[in-house]
Amino acid sequence: MTKRIFFILVTALCARSVFAIDEAELDSMARDFRIEEVEVTARALSKDIIVPQTLKGAELQRLNALSVADALRYFSGVQLKDYGGVGGIKTINVRSMGSQHTAVYYNGVQLGNAQNGQVDLGRFSLDNMEEIQLFNGQKSDIFQSAREFGSAGNVYLTSRKPYFNAGERVHVRAKMRCGSFALANPNVGVDVKLAENLSMTLDAEYVYSDGKYPFRYRRVLPTGETAYDTTAIRQNGDVNAVRAEIGLHHYYRTTGFWRLHAYNYWSERGVPGAIVNNVWRNGERLWDRNSFVQATWQDEWFNRWSTRLLVKYANDYTHYRNYDVRLLPSDNEYTQQEVYLSLANKVQLFKWWDVSFAYDYQFNTLKKDEWVSGSTDEWFTRHSHWLSAATAFNIKEYVRAQASVLMTHVTNYQSPMTNPKITPGIFVSFRPYPKIDLSINAFYKHSYRYPTFNDLYYTDLGNANLRPELARQHSVELAYKITNHQSPITNQFGYEIAASISYYYNRVTDKIIAYPKGQQFRWTMLNLGTVKINGLDAKADVSLHLPLRFTLRTRINYTYQTAIDVTNPNDTYYGHQIPYIPWHSGSAVVGLDWRSLRGDHYGFNYSFIYVGERYSQQENIIYNYVQPWYTHDLSVYGEWGIKRWWIKANIELNNMLGQDYEVIQNYPMPKQNVRCTLAVRY
DSSP states (O other): OHHHHHHHHHHHHHHHHHHHHHHHHHHHHHHHOOOOOOOOOOOOOOOOSSOOEEEEHHHHHHSSOSBHHHHHTTSTTEEEEEOSSSSSOEEEEETTSOGGGEEEEETTEEOOOTTTSOOOGGGSBSTTEEEEEEEESOOSOSOSOGGGGGOSEEEEEEEOOOOOOTTOOEEEEEEEEEETTTEEEEEEEEEEEEETTEEEEEEEEEEEEOOOOEEEEEEEOTTSOEEEEEEEEOOSOOEEEEEEEEEEEEEETTTEEEEEEEEEEEEEEEOOOOOOTTOOOOOEEEEEEEEEEEEEEEEEETTTEEEEEEEEEEEEEEEEEEOOTTSOOEEEEEEEEEEEEEEEEEEEEETTEEEEEEEEEEEEEEEEEEOSSSOEEEEEEEEEEEEEEEEEEEETTTEEEEEEEEEEEEEETTSOOOOOEEEEEEEEEEOSSTTSEEEEEEEEEEEEEOOOHHHHHOTTTOOTTOOOEEEEEEEEEEEEEEEEOOOTTSSOOEEEEEEEEEEEEEEEESOEEEEESSSTTOEEEEEOOEEEEEEEEEEEEEEEEEGGGEEEEEEEEEEEEEEEEOSOTTSTTTTOBOTTOOSEEEEEEEEEEEEOTTOOEEEEEEEEEEEOOEESSSSOOGGGEEOOEEEEEEEEEEEEEETTEEEEEEEEEESTTOOOOEEETTEEOOOSEEEEEEEEEO
């Protein structure tokens, strides 16, 4: 017995000494290196009724993407309009519903543009972005602003939040990106801990590119003969842009917080026109200034009642100039102002039943100055009201459901008062096996879009007789997730697999479409009548944590859809696919990285994007046919720690096969190009 006790004591002392040595070594390493957080995930059931597509953290930074628009290309069911180059305007279209049916939210507050309803996603950098989410229908949480219930799809952009370890008060980061087409893109950021629960973030960047890239100018006649085939350099695609942001974050108690965020973006850019009729250079220029200040306050009362208040003021200025004699001369200035207020409340009646109420108000003004044919001023104003009521309940682990109803009332000063519009939505998620993250999700929703100021009032393209769009969405999804996630710094094998497939049917009445008519800044507006959209989205995310601290990640998306005009059987384009909607599209991302025990990090990332055949006009004839396109992108990166500093280098090769392609016909995209990035952080 004595020997056994002696043996146990010796063993314990030996083990303690071993752990002490390891602890000492780890403490020494911690003083010199900052080891990134390792997340160990148990099997937890998703609470989302409609599972969002998400890119965040390191996965977001690994993509060969310069802006938010580039990253969104890797989501299924998304079409991106891109007019080429760093400065080209980029807008999103989800499930063929149109850009105006997709709302973009920045830190929980919608980005607005009453003038044309388009949000240029190219002006939002990934350097200050923490997470991007795409929801079809609406968020699963009923605690949201009223207008969030009104969109067919929502994109949520979340900027970086500061995180501090014990004893840290300041984080500094700097990045320099250079590349083809004279790209220069410096970025600096600072996080400061002002008090125990109060922090400040600063982020600023500059983007310059001359936009000159070679492209192939080739067209084939319907007979198969080549009409022309030459090579030229893209002109008037330059951009000078400055972005600056500042944020304050304060958390108090365990339930409340407030956040203040200010944003300013200024740019001067050439507007690269369409390459038609041997015209290689256009005289269009565009100056933009987008500024807003927004505040969020949220708290919880009695563990049952939650309140959120959003306030925003935005001031946008656009100056468009064109003295090209081949096009309509113009020199216009547009000034937009927006005041937005939202109050949302959620009450937990029981543990399984929540209700919410929200009211939003928005006031928009647009001033238009015309300087070509004599100075003329035009003013447009709009009052918008949204009132929502929603409920959500859970039946154990089997059923999650929510229902909402939204009243929208829009009044233009220049138009007679419109009647309020009521749009409902119903969302259901059924889990047949509570211990397995397998769910069947479905929703039915109405959404309503009122025409923008441009749609209604532009002299040369506006159509005051435009009718509002009404969209009906139906969707059914099968989603499955399985997780056995071990720490990647061990030799154990771990994995995380998430897959889903969804079918959707959308019917849009009085659909408003816009497409360029010679000038990129000007559009042709019309109601198509009725459009039927059928689609299938399939996606899979796989993460494998392999021995020797290797991690393999794969993301695959595929979309099939038909979006046909069924307005009038007598039309020559009846039953044809609407412009720029491909039948087939998809993407794939494969990444392999390795992390040392000290935290050094190396890896490569490969991505592939494919967009199938489509048509540029309403008639699906060979003259309007647009060829499929695809790109292969590759990046290699490494990150090293030197005491408290971290250095990261990244090299990207985009469109590595140098394919000639066009997202929008006659707007050629860059061929093979390179970007190099060097970043430091403290």
